[in-house]
Amino acid sequence: MTNQWLSPETVKAWWSSATQSAINRPYTAEQVVHLRDRFPENVASNEMALKLREILEKHRVNQTVNITTSPLEMSSQQMMAEAGMETVYVSGGLASFTAVNDPSSDHADYTYDTLPKKVNLLHRAQLLNERIARVKGNPDAEKFMLPLIADADSGFGLYTTVMKLVKLFVQAGVAGFHMDDLFPGCKRFDGKDGEAWTIVPTCELLKRLTAARLQLDIMGSEAVIIYRADPHSASRITSSVDARDRPYILGATVPLPREYASLHTSEERAQWKKDAALKCLDDAFKECCPNLYEEFAARSKGLPISEAQRVALELAPTLYFSCDAARNASGHYAYRGCIEASVDRSILAADLVEVLWPNASTYDPQQVEGYAKGVHAVLPNKWLGYNITGAFPADKSRDDEVKVLNTKLAKLGYCWQFMPLAMFTALGVMAKRTAVGLVEGGVYNYLENVSRPASADKGADSVEWWYKKPAVLTDTAAEVIGDCL
Numbered sequence: 244m245t246n247q248w249l250s251p252e253t254v255k256a257w258w259s260s261a262t263q264s265a266i267n268r269p270y271t272a273e274q275v276v277h278l279r280d281r282f283p284e285n286v287a288s289n290e291m292a293l294k295l296r297e298i299l300e301k302h303r304v305n306q307t308v309n310i311t312t313s314p315l316e317m318s319s320q321q322m323m324a325e326a327g328m329e330t331v332y333v334s335g336g337l338a339s340f341t342a343v344n345d346p347s348s349d350h351a352d353y354t355y356d357t358l359p360k361k362v363n364l365l366h367r368a369q370l371l372n373e374r375i376a377r378v379k380g381n382p383d384a385e386k387f388m389l390p391l392i393a394d395a396d397s398g399f400g401l402y403t404t405v406m407k408l409v410k411l412f413v414q415a416g417v418a419g420f421h422m423d424d425l426f427p428g429c430k431r432f433d434g435k436d437g438e439a440w441t442i443v444p445t446c447e448l449l450k451r452l453t454a455a456r457l458q459l460d461i462m463g464s465e466a467v468i469i470y471r472a473d474p475h476s477a478s479r480i481t482s483s484v485d486a487r488d489r490p491y492i493l494g495a496t497v498p499l500p501r502e503y504a505s506l507h508t509s510e511e512r513a514q515w516k517k518d519a520a521l522k523c524l525d526d527a528f529k530e531c532c533p534n535l536y537e538e539f540a541a542r543s544k545g546l547p548i549s550e551a552q553r554v555a556l557e558l559a560p561t562l563y564f565s566c567d568a569a570r571n572a573s574g575h576y577a578y579r580g581c582i583e584a585s586v587d588r589s590i591l592a593a594d595l596v597e598v599l600w601p602n603a604s605t606y607d608p609q610q611v612e613g614y615a616k617g618v619h620a621v622l623p624n625k626w627l628g629y630n631i632t633g634a635f636p637a638d639k640s641r642d643d644e645v646k647v648l649n650t651k652l653a654k655l656g657y658c659w660q661f662m663p664l665a666m667f668t669a670l671g672v673m674a675k676r677t678a679v680g681l682v683e684g685g686v687y688n689y690l691e692n693v694s695r696p697a698s699a700d701k702g703a704d705s706v707e708w709w710y711k712k713p714a715v716l717t718d719t720a721a722e723v724i725g726d727c728l
């Protein structure tokens with residue numbers, strides 16, 4: 244029996260197609276088919292991924308934007324479709340509150356199947372909505388099928404977990420997902436001791452993305468990978484092993500009696516950082532021996548920090564530089580987070596992913612511009628994504644800037660923009676209004692302020708769809724079966 248699905252030639256032909264040819268894989272088609280299951284499981288995911296690719300390209304070319312948010316459940320997703328949103332984001336941060344046993348802020352510490360389950364639910368809800376609309380004769384039924392873009396966080400471990408996670412996503416019907424370079428289990432927003440996020444070395448990020456790409460290839464999936472770059476907000480890196488991270492790893496340039504990891508209080512740690520005069524190796528060398536720097540740079544080119552340090556000491560025996568002294572209690576190195584670091588990594592990741600996104604806790608115009616220009620200087624047509632997470636001032640002082648924000652970002656190439664938590668906040672506002680109304684005005688208030696406006700909404704389908712519409716399907720089934728109940 245010839246089985247095209249299991250033939251390397253089929254994989255090679257697919258890899259040279261318009262959607263796949265920009266990806267450079269460090270493995271062969273033969274290796275991929277050896278890892279393939281007998282039957283493909285990619286139908287829904289592929290259809291939605293192709294739709295997503297068209298949306299992204301349309302906006303990139305027109306310098307317009309696809310803006311979206313993350314629904315909590317099926318009714319908010321339905322409203323997003325009715326409003327004309329073209330994609331749906333499935334946020335891990337939101338899942339931390341809404342899809343776990345024990346809600347908490349976003350440490351990305353939920354189990355690896357949390358987001359795939361959420362994708363599955365939302366995808367199934369879309370299928371239900373599409374089916375109902377179709378049965379009712381709505382010619383626009385397909386508009387309920389919005390590509391789902393999910394949060395894959397750091398992949399939740401090493402490569403086996405990354406691959407299992409991606410597999411679940413594809414099985415669930417995902418159109419795309421983002422993966423970052425954070426160290427699993429170390430995600431913190433508190434900024435205590437001036438510490439932000441911890442990233443893994445470049446080589447580990449690339450292996451992570453390779454594992455994700457490999458799993459897509461194994462499944463014959465068109466799903467889009469988004470690299471979410473976090474180096475610009477990182478203050479730690481787990482290892483100094485990769486030469487490409489050398490410009491961003493910091494060391495003490497003043498010898499101190501104690502190492503950072505052995506300090507106990509925040510005050511001691513803050514003082515230590517001041518006293519240690521943290522710098523990267525190249526800057527430390529340049530300041531110590533400017534005349535020898537050119538020689539040092541030439542001899543240490545491409546070397547990781549420990550080897551470059553040996554060269555430095557040969558040339559300048561009096562130089563003091565210790566990145567070990569600056570390690571924290573987990574052994575992680577001090578890192579100089581900056582947008583250049585994110586640009587560097589994004590350019591490397593671009594061989595394996597379709598979209599690049601500099602993650603932002605707050606909107607920073609300089610960062611966002613620096614990133615787009617840095618990436619597009621090398622990869623002019625790359626799709627860019629951006630999240631608007633941080634709040635803007637309530638006093639309206641930046642309103643003029645906010646009004647043009649989305650179009651400004653679109654002109655920079657950010658064709659996919661999303662507000663991860665907008666729907667969460669919005670539902671809170673509506674829920675409070677409803678609850679206060681019920682408490683103060685009972686059922687009549689509900690009737691007047693919630694139920695009637697819902698029925699009066701004659702969008703593609705009434706807002707009250709969620710309990711009335713499934714009946715359409717029951718009726719249809721009853722007809723087929725012969726109404727035997």
Ligand SMILES: C[C@](O)(C(=O)O)[C@H](CC(=O)O)C(=O)O
Nearest residue numbers: 334335336337349394630663
């Ligand atoms: C965008 C994000 O990945 C998300 O899960 O929505 C989160 C948002 C958040 O937790 O506030 C993030 O890591 O920034």
Ligand SMILES: [Mg+2]
Nearest residue numbers: 334335336394
């Ligand atoms: Mg997240």
